[in-house]
Amino acid sequence: MTAQLFSTDKLLNLDPQKLPQHVAVIMDGNGRWAKQRGLPRIEGHRRGANILKEILTNCKDWGINTLTAYAFSTENWGRPLTEVSFLMTLFEKLLIKELKEMNEEGVRIRFIGDLSPLPESLQQEIAHSMAITKNNNAVNFNVAINYGSRLEIVKACQAIAEKVSTGELAPDTIDENTISQYLYTSASPDPDLLIRTSGEMRLSNFLLWQLAYTEMYITDTLWPDFNCSEFRAALAHYQKRDRRFGKVKGS
Numbered sequence: 001m002t003a004q005l006f007s008t009d010k011l012l013n014l015d016p017q018k019l020p021q022h023v024a025v026i027m028d029g030n031g032r033w034a035k036q037r038g039l040p041r042i043e044g045h046r047r048g049a050n051i052l053k054e055i056l057t058n059c060k061d062w063g064i065n066t067l068t069a070y071a072f073s074t075e076n077w078g079r080p081l082t083e084v085s086f087l088m089t090l091f092e093k094l095l096i097k098e099l100k101e102m103n104e105e106g107v108r109i110r111f112i113g114d115l116s117p118l119p120e121s122l123q124q125e126i127a128h129s130m131a132i133t134k135n136n137n138a139v140n141f142n143v144a145i146n147y148g149s150r151l152e153i154v155k156a157c158q159a160i161a162e163k164v165s166t167g168e169l170a171p172d173t174i175d176e177n178t179i180s181q182y183l184y185t186s187a188s189p190d191p192d193l194l195i196r197t198s199g200e201m202r203l204s205n206f207l208l209w210q211l212a213y214t215e216m217y218i219t220d221t222l223w224p225d226f227n228c229s230e231f232r233a234a235l236a237h238y239q240k241r242d243r244r245f246g247k248v249k250g251s
C-alpha cells in the first residue's frame, strides 16, 4: 500500500478534497496539563513538543500544505526566567534532534518572529535548519518564536516607510498585498483554519492580519492531550463551515 493510500484511509470520514491548505495552531494549556498531574510546567512543554511533531506528520500525510505553530510570543518573555530558559533550550535541542528526520521527510521549516533577541546558539540552529530544508516541498512548517502580530505589523510599516523615503515605493501603490508581502508570513497563504487548545477565546497577538477570514476552532482539550483524532475533529468542523468571505451564497 502506498503512503498516499494509507494516509487518505486515515482521514476516515473527511473529504480529502476539502481539507484546509494552511492550518495555524495556538498550542495552549501545557502548564495546566502539567499542574493537573502535579508536574512542573516544563513537563507540559516537553510533551507538547511531541504532539506538534505528530500533527506535522498528519499534515504531511494528509496533504495539508502548511502548518504554522505558535511556540513563543513576544509577551512570553514575561514568564519566570527558569521557564523561558527551559523553552529556549528545548527549542534548540528539538531542532538538533529532529532536523535530520524532518529534512528526510521533505519538511520545509521557517521560523517567523523577531529572532534577534534569541540565544545566539538557537539563532544558529534556526538559520541552519532553514537553509538545509529550503528546497523541500512535502509540507511547510512555520514556527512562530518571539512572534507578536503587532510587532510584525510595526516592522512591516517601518520597512515600507523606508522604501517610501528612498523613493522605491509610491504611497498610493501600497495595497493589502504590499502589507502581506512585508509580514513574516509572506511565503504562505493566509491560514484557512486556526485551532486553539485549552478553551481560551482569544488570539493572544497571533496573526492578527492573516486571520481576517480564517475559520476558528477552539477546543477545551489542553495541547498535550491534543492528538490525531482531535485534529480530525477540528478538520471535520472546518469541512462543515460555509466560508462566505462577506458574500451571499451562490452569488
Ligand code: IPE
Pocket (backbone or CB within 6 Å): 027, 028, 029, 030, 031, 032, 033, 071, 072, 073, 076, 087, 198
Ligand atoms: C502554551 O502553554 C505554551 C507556551 C505559551 C510557550 P502554556 O504554557 O501557556 O500553558 P498554560 O496556558 O499556562 O496552561
Ligand code: IPE
Pocket (backbone or CB within 6 Å): 026, 027, 028, 029, 070, 071, 072, 073, 076, 200, 202, 204
Ligand atoms: C499564546 O499562549 C502563546 C503561545 C501559545 C505560544 P499564552 O498562554 O501565552 O496566551 P495567554 O496569556 O493565555 O493570552
Ligand code: MG
Pocket (backbone or CB within 6 Å): 028, 029, 030
Ligand atoms: Mg497559556
